[in-house]
Amino acid sequence: MELPTRPTLFDFHGVSMVKYFTDNWENIQNFEARPDDILINSYPKAGTTWVCYMLDLLYFSNMCPERQTFVPLHERVPFLEISSPPRPKANENPIHSVKENWNTVKKGTDLIDQLSTSPRLIKSHLPVQFVPKSFWEQRCRFVYVARNPKDSVVSYYHFGRMNGIHPEVGDWSTFLQDFMEGKMVFGSWYEHVNSWWEKKQTYSNLHYMFYEDLSENFGRETDRLCSFLGLSPSAEEKEKVRAAVMFDNMKQDKMANSSTIQIMNHEVSPFMRKGKVADWKNHFTVSQNEHFDKDYKQKMKNPELRFRTEI
Structure with missing residues (x-):
């Protein structure tokens, strides 16, 4: 499969980005949110x-x-800032489709506009200022998920290896250094998690x-999330959600594991690797x-924002 060369990282208003997340910028910034929208x-x-899968099941299962069974998760919870090639339809030859339609761009904002569900669940990796x-x-609700930086950089490294719309990753040691310097798509991990934490102090929604908390005690974290969203699922409903989003089950679920996205090479590394x-x-080596x-x-100067690298 011949795909265009990997994109180049560039500075975008102080944040490292690639064109697939900035080409639709005017439409992204002018996006009209609804009061019941939920941004993950x-x-x-x-x-x-x-x-994303948890919330989709809690609201719409x-x-x-x-x-x-039939709608990929990335269409049920669209990626706000994505501007990438279309995914092949089920009856299309995926290789032929990607090669022929690479320049036919599918935008996240368009996918959101096509949603018939309410509330609209929307995914984003944008720094808070974007x-x-x-x-x-509209006082929308936000669910922010943070992960410790060591596991984040490892997962990001393998993701970059298999994802055609991210820059070439190079070797592990170079990637790790780039991560520490914020030379990543969507910028610095430190700035991202800290700025959203600071926003939490002034924005109640x-x-x-x-x-790590979700991995350690899924039930407790689900209850906290439901309380925030005003949801009251039954014990049976919560158990169905828990079973469906177990890592091994999601990894086998073609509607959730991104295997339908042809710009990702799952032979290099699966989208869902270990979890x-x-x-x-x-x-990490000892010196690293x-x-x-x-x-x-x-x-990391904020003593209130603490991450666990093991549980």
């Missing part, structure tokens, strides 16, 4: 898909059970949750870990 935000590879102003004006806390220990810890202490 995170730095990349923080459990976004996990939480009883109303439209067939959606889980979020369209209408979301704040923002629920800030941690990947574990502390996998970073299989990648010491260097990272020193850098982390310098950049």
Whole structure:
């Protein structure tokens, strides 16, 4: 399959980005949010898909059970800032479709406009300062998912290896250094998690949750999320959600595991790889870990925002 060369990272209003997340910028910034919209935000590879699937099931599994079987999650919870090639339809040859239609761009804003469900569930990785102003004006609800930086960088590294709309990743040690310097798509992990945490202090409709907490006690974190959203699922409904979003089940679910997205090469690395806390220990050398810890202490000044690298 011949695909265009990988995009180049560039500075976009102080944040490293690639064209696939900035080409539709005017429409993104002029996006008209609705009061009941829910924006699920995170730095990349923080459990976004996990939480998107949770919310989709909590809201719509009883109303439209067939959606889980026939509609990919990235269409049920569209990616606000994406501007990428269209995904092939089920009856199309995927290789032929991608090669012929690469220049026919599919925009996240268009997918959101096509949603028939309410509330609209929307995914984003935008830093807080890039979020369209209408979301704040409409007092929309936000669910922010944060993951410890060591597992984030490992997951991001493997994601970059297999994702055609991200820059070439190079070797692990180079990627790790780039991560510490904020030379990543969507910018610095440190700035991302800190700025959303600061926003939480002044904006009450923002629920800030941690990947590690969700991994450690799924039931407790689901209850907290439901309380924030004003949902009251039964014990049976919560159990159905828990079973459906277990990592091994999602990894096998073609509607959730991104296997229908042809710009991702799952032979290089699966989109859903391990889903574990502390996998970073299989990648960091002792010296890399010491260097990272020193850098982390310098950049993470807020004592209230704490991350666990193991549970």
